Amino acid sequence: MNWVAWKMLNGDTAKYLGAVFGVAFGVLLITQQASIFVGLMSRTANPLRDVREASVWVTDRHQQNADEIEPIADGAVHRIRGVEGMDWAVRLYKGVARARRPDGIFRQVILLGVDDHSFVGAPRTILMGDLADLRRPSAVFIDKAGHESLWPGEPLQLGREIEMNERRAVIVGICETSAPFQSFPVVVATYSQATQFIARERKQLSFVVGAPVAGVTPAEACRRIKAATGFEALTYDQFVWQTINYYIANTGIPVNFGITIVLGFIVGAAIAGQTFYLFTLENLRHFGALKAMGVNNRRLIGMVLLQAAIIGAVGYSLGVGMAVAFFEISGRALPDLRGINIPWQVAIGTAGVVVAIITFASLMSLRRVLLLEPAVVFRG
């Protein structure tokens, strides 16, 4: 009878497509919005992700996230290196500067200052130039999206100059970085150079990053650093989640995306549910005839659930397919959306939502089918 159920569904093309597109539209909305939300939240921790060598992050003890930074004294790095169990520790600067082109056009940029010697925190994907050139006077790297933002429509080019804090900087390399939460260009310099590009403060060190020796876990190293120095010390994972949780708790982003996701569910459930229910209503006399012919309720439930499952599976595939296409196209065309894709957790979560939608749709329909008296077939 599964084959009959499939043919019944397939035979009513308008309702079949209507229900499928209801699910697909809901899936598209939910997948797209949830993925952008996850992508945005994930971006808040991207500055940390780009420093993959470091498993220990040391900051001011009141630090709440990776963006709002209370600098610590430069000498802190030496204290951290002296903590038992630390293998290495280096300085890392992160701040916001104003980059001005020679013609006066300017943009806020995220300025990263990496360790002068080890280059810990330096970009890994170099599109143009040589990382060693960072050691040249006034040398900076800029990320590709930042170059396109500062010089829109112009080809990538080394040797361009910008001015930060009234100091000249020369672009000696173009790199890829993980997209930052604020869609600012990312400019990378050595630590000593970076501190020249910002207004002078007594304390300038953003983070000390490092790793423990073999046999000491990052968590244990952090505990020792806190005890020895009084600084906040977090493992990489702790700092990532502290930052993400800060944005979730302190911004309206989750509520805004949440509303759209809920709307996607409601719209998907309403369209798919109503269309599938109408499909069942219009086929009631056929279900009645099948009942009269000896199809029991269990097999009828199976038929209705199969029809709902087909709608759900096809709608889900279409919706996720459209979302993938959206991110593929927009990721290339819109630099602000680069790096945002569909996490597997979102894909599975959306599948769960589809199951809820088709369950809702089939429950409404099943009620009518199960309560149907087979004798209805004789009522014309």
Place this chain on the structure above:
Amino acid sequence: MPAAVHSLVPDSPAPLPAVGVACRGIAKEFGSGETRTRVLHGIDVDIGCGALTLLVGPSGCGKTTLISIIAGLLDPTAGDVTLFGTPQSQLRGNRRVDFRARNVGFVFQQYNLLPSLTAAENVAVPLLVARQPRKRAIEQAAGVLDAVGLGSRLKAFPNQLSGGQQQRVAIARALVHEPRLLVCDEPTAALDSHSGQTVMELLKSVAVHPDRTVIVVTHDSRVLQFGDRLLEMADGRIVLDTIPQSIPDHTPSPRPKS
């Protein structure tokens, strides 16, 4: 034959056919309290095999309710129906459904063919209900369609067939699993005269099977000539039990029980 029913059937020297359907004291009520309506009033009737029995009467007289009970689609409020020796009151739930699937075939006024299935696929449905493999079921269905004169329209969809052809497909569907009871509800109501004649000739040929009972509910006086027996109902009772040919140009109407 129950004595309660006035009979115009003359004595016959031929042996009585086997009883396919035996109704005893069938009563049916709908609703409750002040809205309770009694639709059938203790019907006793035996319907034999190898004959085509017509069930006639005005709208609302209880014909549909009676055949629904006979076919096992409705439970009577009182009384019992015995189909081919099996009292229906002894069958419950899925056992009743399985019995119906094996032993009863239906022909509906509006054909009730699945529009997305071809003629052969529609006819195969009762076999699929009986869990036969699809390929074999469709092959068997094609043979039955051929027997009803639609061998050339196996792959036609219902909307590509005339009303008469659709009804013949419906009859093929009702017969494909070789049921012992065939219940037909107004099979000619939606058909023109010629198509109605064709359908009734087909049902008549089906009814000669010695182990099969065919009941046709009809309002159509043009088809009375095809009946071997006519049961006329009025107000929830059988008021006439006769041979249609014995009363030429009979137009069913309520008659008082003598």
